[in-house]
Amino acid sequence: MRRDMKLMLAVWVAVTAASLAVSYFVLRTLSFPTPGAAEDGIIDDAFMALTYMATPVFGLVIAVLFVAMLRFRGSGGPEDGAPIRGGGTIPKVWFAVTTVLAVVLIVYPGLTGLIAIRQHAKPDLEITATGSMWQWTVDYPASGVKIAGAKELVLPVNQHIQVNVASKDILHSFWIPAFRQRMDAVPGQTSSIYITPDRIGDPSDAAYRLQCSQLCGVGHAYMAMPVRVVSQDEFKAWLVSQQKTAEAR
Amino acid sequence: MSHSILRAPIVRGLFWAVVGFVLAAALVGGIRTAMGLDFWNTTVDWVIAYPVALLGWLMGVGVWPQWGREWLGGKAEPYALTGWQRYFGFSPDHKVIGIQYAVTFIVLFLLAGLAAMLIRIELAQPGLQLFTSDQYNAAMSFHGITMVAVAVATLLGGFGNYLVPLMIGARDMAFPRLNALSYWLVPPVAILLVIAVGMGGWDSGWTAYPPLSEVNKEGQVLFNLAVITFGVVSILGGINFLVTVTYMRAPGLTWFRLPIFVWGAISASLISFFFTQAFAAALLMVLLDRALGTSFFRASGGGSALLYEHIFWFYSHPAVYVMVLPGFGAALEILSHMSKKPLFAYRWAAGAMLGIVALSGIVWAHHMFTSGMDPALHAPFLVLTELISIPTGLIFLSALGTIWQGKLWLQTPMLFALAFVFNFLLGGVTGIYLADVPTDLHLHDTYFVVAHFHYTIVGGEIFALFAALYYWFPKFTGRMYSERLGKIHFWMMFLGFQLTFIPMFRVGIQGMNRRVADYPAAYGEYNLFISFAAFLLGASFLFFTWNMLASWFRGPAAAANPWRASTLEWQVSSPPPEHNFDEIPVITGDPYGYGGAGPAHNRPLGGLAAGSEGGS
Incomplete structure (x- = not known):
């Protein structure tokens, strides 16, 4: 014993x-x-x-x-174990x-x-990601840039970002493994998470992908796109190029 | 000969089901045509014609001749089938019903397991090989709901029905015909799910979250009807267990002399009885949204998709305890008898089960930390959910205290019961990460969750189910299973299980989300490994199936009490006589009188003596 x-x-x-x-x-x-x-x-x-x-x-x-x-060990013989009841x-x-x-x-x-x-500070940047079957529309309201059916998500480094998540049709979910947090996109409401990307990201890394993570039907697995975290200058330049593309349309 | 086949209960049930369906569908079609609509509308027709078909099925299969006639003042036919034919008819005998449940759900378990094998073939490599995305979703959804039904009903419906009356010294359940009725609701559930898959399936998993479940294919309608029917099975079964244990215990069998498996069965029944309605109501509301254009869950009509999640999890979290509580009961029962030692801290274990029942109803929203619900709900549900570790810890205390200083007889049932302790440890510990809001923000909806719930439900409950299956096989069939095949099954299943699900934790943390037919190439190596391990796990059931079939037909005759166990079911012959006990036993002590620790429950001193000892 x-x-x-x-x-x-x-x-x-x-x-x-x-x-x-x-x-x-x-x-x-x-x-x-x-x-x-x-x-x-x-x-x-x-x-x-x-x-x-x-x-x-x-x-x-x-x-x-x-x-x-x-x-x-026992072998099913007549011998019993100790009569301990565990009542004490x-x-x-x-x-x-x-x-x-x-x-x-x-x-x-x-x-x-x-x-x-x-706990989160006042955001430096606010974006809205709206899910629909089976793509994301990304809106940068301060710059007037809105990309439907986005092929990538571009974010600036070292900025505190408020991400508003919404849905046009059914449930989706906004998740980037590198940023850990996720939020469901629910029709009829907008929910927010706060993230501060603190390094330049490699969009070929599977952790840097915006992946829908709420079952949404046939296209669910492919409702994903690379996330590119770039320097703040590069981000500004990218926004300008997007504004020009929008004007050219 | 053909005459008797046509009179077989199942044939009659199917006949009246088809008649009911066709008549109802024709009526609906006629009205629709008169209104200028298409004759056939899958949603509307199924929602209206299915309940009529279900009624036809039940009446045809035996409710009418053996019960219904009495409702109109007539005389019911006596119950006539004998031998193997009993299993294919409307039998009020709890032992027949127990075997009907167990066999039906083990067949469904193997079928849903086959779906899991197909899923693992698809996921072995990135890209799509076997399935389209839509077929993958259908296979995944079918696997999910079928395994949920298996987990809910095999131990409670199968083993509970067979064992509870025997263990409490009763001759049957309190409501034998209601019991038969609830079993005969099960085949329609299985048939609906299979027809749904034949129609192309449904793609919303077993959770059926709207709005997806209101806009997807019509297979969803059949899913909802199937699960609502299954809910009725659960509720009726729950009532029957509660009444049986409350009123039909043998003289002297006080609440704290009940074998722990009975505590597991009634705890699970309390949950079935109180919570199942929520799931059925939620699915009914989805059907109403689909068929009648109500808008319970449509934001555009003032409804809320989050409302569904709340109602759904209000049942579906307690449901996991409907699965595991009988598993706890079976495992503790077997650990005690196969250690030849009293169940350690018995009252604490029984109390822990009731504590789990109480807590189960107030933790549901931990499934919704990332759903966008009011953040004010996060802290209370984090706190309440973590509290479940306290009663669960007492179950572990009971298990560990029981084997300590015992005489462990490491036969197949004991190996499964010990594996239950190990698996449920991993399942329980990983649950804490999902109850913790910060870690859940990342882990939610990943393979970490898949691994966690497979550890609790398969590693916990299903391992306990196999422990129970081997342990009570001689009692059910009167024959002994092959120990060698049983041990091969155990080791293959145990190793296959660990190798399949341990890597899933890692690949989930890494960022692989669940319910996807395809995934980034970065997760390819892990998935290939997981698939091969899953095939090992799957192959173990070949040995299991062979063992069960061969032993049932040709196995050596089993003794009445091959394990030298002290509870009542072992004091009668194997299989037990038709009405269990010639004389109702009188109980004089607790069920675990090993080692001369206390007065014997009903332990034979020199052979079969049901009731004789207590009466003296």
Whole structure:
């Protein structure tokens, strides 16, 4: 009994340490898509915080399963296991510990992350992306540029951008993996997210694509386009070229 | 001979279904023609003719001769079928109905699994190979709703019906004919879904979000009718379990002497009974929008698409607990009996199930953090959803405490029950990321979600279902399954499952969204690997199917109590006699009296002695 408990504790510590190491060295560096916006940190940090917190829980369950399968074997013979009913303090302690864990998770990274992602300054730029089956219309109201059936989404770097998301017909969803956040396009309402692209993006990177992520029928998978994050000068030049194209029409 | 085939209940049911459909459609067509409209309109005709056909089906299959005649003061025909024919007729016997549910839904499970294999062939490489986008959406939608139905009904409808009366010392369910009626509503659900696929399918998944579900192909209409019918099955089944367990427990079987599987069944039934209406109502409103031009969910007519999401998830989140609560019950049951140890912290586990029922109704909007709903709802639903980890944690405590210091008998059912603990751990932990608003903003609608819910529903509930299937197979059939084939099935399924779904977490985080026929080339390598792993997972069911068929027909005869288990169903013969107990047993203790821990529930000391011990 003592020995089994010691073995279980050792496996628990070992599995927890190993999964912490894998989380820190492998998951953290390999798993996320290219980070492209200032807000990404809030989301990626929350993800890692939850992962680190999960490791001891994971370790405990694995340890008990492992030791039980290794040490507490029977073969269906007449012998019974120990008559432990678990009516004493163990369930109370377990209940208390899991409640504390849940409350911790709710506060951090839950509510703190929610507050952080909600805080946004006055936007430098406002754009509206309107989904329809199966394309996006992108509107830069301040510049009078409006592109229906856009082939790419062009955004300036280091500008705090308010993206208004709307729909002409059915549900769609605005999502760029590099910027993490998404918002559904709902007919009859406009919803907003705030993003601050903080590096020049490579539009051939799958993380830099505006992908519809709410099932919208036949064209859903292809309701996507590359996202090009460019310098502010380049962005201004691009807007001017778009205004000229519009005038030429 | 041909005479008797024509009198077979299913043939009569189909005949009256077709008669009902044709008559109703002709009437609708006549009225439409008189109004100057086309004779046939798929939406209107199905919405009106299907309920008539359904009534014809039910009456023909047995409701009229065995029940309906009494409503008009006549005399019902006695229940006459025997042997294998019982399974193809309107039988009020809970054991027949349990097997009808289990076999029907396992066939549907294999069919929807085949759809999953086709999906993985398509997704093995970027680009379109096997399907068009539209066919892909149809296959994905069919896979989704069929597996949801399988997950809701196999354990509760199949195992619940068979086992609950036996476990509580009753001779049948409280409402045997209502029970038969609810089973016979299932074939129309399956037939509608298959016809819908034949008509080109529908492309809105199992969630059927409007406005898409109001403007897409007519397959959607059949989907809605099928799911509304299935909702009736769920509600009727729920009522029956609640009444049965409340009123028909054997003398001495107090609430806290119930086997934990019964707690799982009644917790799930509470949810079926209280919440299913919401889903049915939402789908009915979609039909009304489509057929009559109401505008519940159309912004242009003053409706709201978000309203549907709220109503839909108000049922469909609790629905996942309709799936997993009987799974918790079955797994804990098996862990205790196969460890020869009392269920650890039994009252806490039963309480946790009720806690999950209570919380399940107030967490739905965590599916809507990115939907554009009022942001004021984010914080409360984050808090409430994370609280579910507390009762779920108690289920883990019960499982781990039970196996600790037990005598683990690692036969096939035990392997599946232990795998349930492992899989549900991963499913539960990854759920926290989706209940957390910041991480959900990125992970929502990606393959991370696909992997998460497959870990909870397949890794959790379906593994528990297979544990239950092997564990109770000797009781159901009177024959023993092949342990060797069972273990091959287990290891292939376990490994195939991990290798399929672990990489999906990563590819989802990386940025692959779900419900797409095609994806950027960057995700190609992972998807190829996932597809091959999925084929391994799929192949495991060949061994399963062979084992079940061969053992059912030719397996060695099973003892009454091959696992030396203490609950009531094992104290009667395998399979049990027609009315379960010659004498209703009297219960003197809790169901898990292993190790001499307490008074025996009804444990035979020297063989089959149902009821005799308690009576003395």
